[in-house]
Amino acid sequence: MSVPGFHRPKSVEDAARLLAETDGARCLSGGATLVAMMNASLAEPKAIVSLAGIPELAGIAELANGGFRIGAMTRHAATAGDARLAGTLAVLRDAARQIANPVVRNMGTIGGSIGFADPAADYPPALVAANAEVEIANAAGRRRVAARDFFVDWYTTACGPGEFVTGVYLPPPRPGAGLYKKLARVSGDFAIASVALSAAKDANGVSIRIAVGGCGPRPIRADAADALLSAKFGDAAAAAAAGEALAAAADPVDDVRASAEYRRLVIPRLVAETVAHARAALEAR
Amino acid sequence: MTLALSINGRIRQVQAGLSDTLLTVLRDQLLLTAAKRGCNQGVCGACTVLIDGRPQRACLSLAANCEGAAITTLEGLQRDASMARLQKAFAATGAVQCGFCTPGVLVSAHALLSHNADPRTDEIRAGLSGNLCRCSGYRKIVDAVAEAAKEAKP
Ligand SMILES: Cc1cc2nc3c(=O)[nH]c(=O)nc-3n(C[C@H](O)[C@H](O)[C@H](O)COP(=O)(O)OP(=O)(O)OC[C@H]3O[C@@H](n4cnc5c(N)ncnc54)[C@H](O)[C@@H]3O)c2cc1C
Ligand code: FES
Ligand code: FES
Numbered sequence: 001m002s003v004p005g006f007h008r009p010k011s012v013e014d015a016a017r018l019l020a021e022t023d024g025a026r027c028l029s030g031g032a033t034l035v036a037m038m039n040a041s042l043a044e045p046k047a048i049v050s051l052a053g054i055p056e057l058a059g060i061a062e063l064a065n066g067g068f069r070i071g072a073m074t075r076h077a078a079t080a081g082d083a084r085l086a087g088t089l090a091v092l093r094d095a096a097r098q099i100a101n102p103v104v105r106n107m108g109t110i111g112g113s114i115g116f117a118d119p120a121a122d123y124p125p126a127l128v129a130a131n132a133e134v135e136i137a138n139a140a141g142r143r144r145v146a147a148r149d150f151f152v153d154w155y156t157t158a159c160g161p162g163e164f165v166t167g168v169y170l171p172p173p174r175p176g177a178g179l180y181k182k183l184a185r186v187s188g189d190f191a192i193a194s195v196a197l198s199a200a201k202d203a204n205g206v207s208i209r210i211a212v213g214g215c216g217p218r219p220i221r222a223d224a225a226d227a228l229l230s231a232k233f234g235d236a237a238a239a240a241a242a243g244e245a246l247a248a249a250a251d252p253v254d255d256v257r258a259s260a261e262y263r264r265l266v267i268p269r270l271v272a273e274t275v276a277h278a279r280a281a282l283e284a285r
Numbered sequence: 286m287t288l289a290l291s292i293n294g295r296i297r298q299v300q301a302g303l304s305d306t307l308l309t310v311l312r313d314q315l316l317l318t319a320a321k322r323g324c325n326q327g328v329c330g331a332c333t334v335l336i337d338g339r340p341q342r343a344c345l346s347l348a349a350n351c352e353g354a355a356i357t358t359l360e361g362l363q364r365d366a367s368m369a370r371l372q373k374a375f376a377a378t379g380a381v382q383c384g385f386c387t388p389g390v391l392v393s394a395h396a397l398l399s400h401n402a403d404p405r406t407d408e409i410r411a412g413l414s415g416n417l418c419r420c421s422g423y424r425k426i427v428d429a430v431a432e433a434a435k436e437a438k439p
Contacts, residue, residue, distance in 0.1 A: 002286065002349075003286045003288065003301055003302060003303055003348075003349040004286060004302075004303065005303045006303055006347075006349040006350070008350070028347065028350060030345075031345045031346060031347060031350065032327055032342070032345050035306060035327075035344070035345040035346070035347055036325075036326045036327050036344075036345055038304050039306070039325045039326065039344065040325075040326065044304070045303075047303075048303060048347070048349075048350075050347075050349075050350050052350060077339075100415070101330075101414040101415030102340070102393070102411070102412060102414065102415055103330060103333055103340045103341060103342060103393065103415035103416075104327060104342070104415060106339040106340060106341050107327075107341050107342060107345060107346075187414065188414055188415075
C-alpha cells in the first residue's frame with residue numbers, strides 16, 4: 001500500500017493541509033494535463049495530492065436558490081450530459097461537449113481545467129458568460145471569486161500557493177439561450193478562438209453576456225459588447241460593433257494554431273455567427 | 286512500493302513509484318501489452334483501457350491513483366460477446382492494417398456499443414474520435430463497427 005509522496009485525502013480540509021505542509025506538492029484531478037507533463041519531464045512534483053477520494057468534490061448539485069454547484073472533480077462528460085444546465089446555463093454544457101474527445105472527457109475535470117487555466121481551454125470563457133463564481137479552498141477556509149476575476153494571466157489564476165479549486169457556483173438558469181462556438185483546426189483540438197454567449201430573455205428584453213476564448217491571457221470581455229448586444233440583440237450593426245469591441249480588447253499571440261492577426265480578424269466573424277445562432281435559438285423557443 | 290490493483294477481475298500486486306503510470310505497469314510489469322504506448326501524452330488513444338467501465342487513457346493515469354478502481358484491458362474482454370463480434374468484423378472488413386491503433390480502437394468501440402447498440406455513422410465517428418489511426422483512413426474502421434452492431438441485432 002501507498003507510494004511515497006502520494007496522498008489521497010478524504011476531505012477538502014485534509015487536502016488543503018497537505019498542500020500547505022508538503023514541499024513541492026501538486027494536486028491531481030483528472031491527470032490529463034499533469035501526468036502528460038510528468039511523462040514529458042515538464043513537471044516533476046515531489047508529492048501529489050489526489051482529489052479523487054473527496055466525496056464533496058464529485059458531481060453537480062442543485063442549490064436552494066435554483067442555481068448549481070459543480071464539484072471540482074466533475075468530469076467534462078458529466079457536465080456535458082446534465083440537462084439541468086438549461087437556458088442561460090446551456091453555455092457551459094455546450095462548451096463541455098466540445099472539449100477534446102469522449103475519452104478525454106471521461107478523465108478531465110472542471111477543477112483541473114480552470115486551475116491550470118490554459119487560455120485556449122473551453123471552460124474559462126463559458127464560465128465568464130454564465131456569470132459563475134469559483135470556490136477556492138486553503139488551509140484556513142474557503143472563499144469565492146467571480147469567474148471574470150479568477151483568470152488573472154496566462155496559466156495564472158486567483159489561487160495562491162497551497163490553494164485549490166473546490167467547485168464552481170452557477171446562478172439560477174434564466175430562460176433564454178446559452179451557446180459556445182469553437183473555431184478549431186479539427187474537431188477536438190484546442191480552440192484557435194471561441195465565443196461563449198448567454199442570452200436571458202424576459203418581458204423587459206434581452207440581457208447578454210459574451211466572452212472570447214483563445215485570444216489572450218484570460219477570457220476576453222468588454223462591457224461595451226454586453227451593452228450593445230443587450231440593447232439591440234439581433235441587430236447586425238450592433239453585433240459588428242460588439243465584435244470590434246471584443247477584438248480591440250483581445251491580446252492574442254502567434255502560436256501553432258494561428259497568428260495573432262488571424263485571431264483579431266476572426267473574432268468579429270465568430271461573434272456575429274454566435275449572435276445569429278443565439279437569436280435563432282431564442283426565436284425557436 | 287507495492288500497490289494492489291484490480292485488473293481484469295483479479296487483484297495484482299505491482300511495484301510503482303510516484304510518476305509511474307498505469308500503462309507502464311500494465312505493459313512492463315504485467316506483460317499486458319494490448320494497450321500500446323504511442324504518444325504518452327493522451328493524444329493518440331493507443332493506450333485506451335476501461336477504468337470503472339469508462340474508456341480512459343492508461344498513459345495519463347498514475348498507477349498509485351488507480352487503487353480501488355476496476356481496470357479492464359482488451360485482454361480482459363477476450364470472452365466478451367460484443368468484443369468477439371467487433372474482432373470478427375474488423376478482420377472481415379480489413380479494418381486492421383499495421384494494427385498499432387487497433388486495441389485502443391476496439392476498447393472505444395466496445396464502450397460505444399455498450400451505450401448505443403445501433404449507432405449512426407456520425408455517432409461512430411464521434412465515439413472513436415479519441416483514437417488516431419495512421420494507416421486506414423478510418424473508413425474501414427467505421428464500417429467494421431457498423432457491421433458488428435448489425436451482427437448484434439436479433
Ligand atoms: C488530448 C487532449 C486534448 C484536450 N483538448 C482540450 C480541449 O479541446 N479543450 C479544453 O478545454 N481542454 C482540453 N484538454 C484538457 C483537458 O480537458 C483537461 O481540462 C485538463 O487536462 C485539465 O484537467 P484535469 O482534471 O485532467 O487536471 P490535472 O491534469 O489533474 O491537473 C492540471 C493542473 O491543474 C492543477 N489542478 C488540478 N486540480 C486542481 C484544482 N482543483 N484546483 C487548482 N488546480 C488544480 C494540477 O496541479 C495541474 O497543475 C485536452 C487534454 C488532452 C490530454
Ligand atoms: S499513449 Fe496514451 S494516448 Fe497515446
Ligand atoms: S492500423 Fe496502423 S495505426 Fe491504425
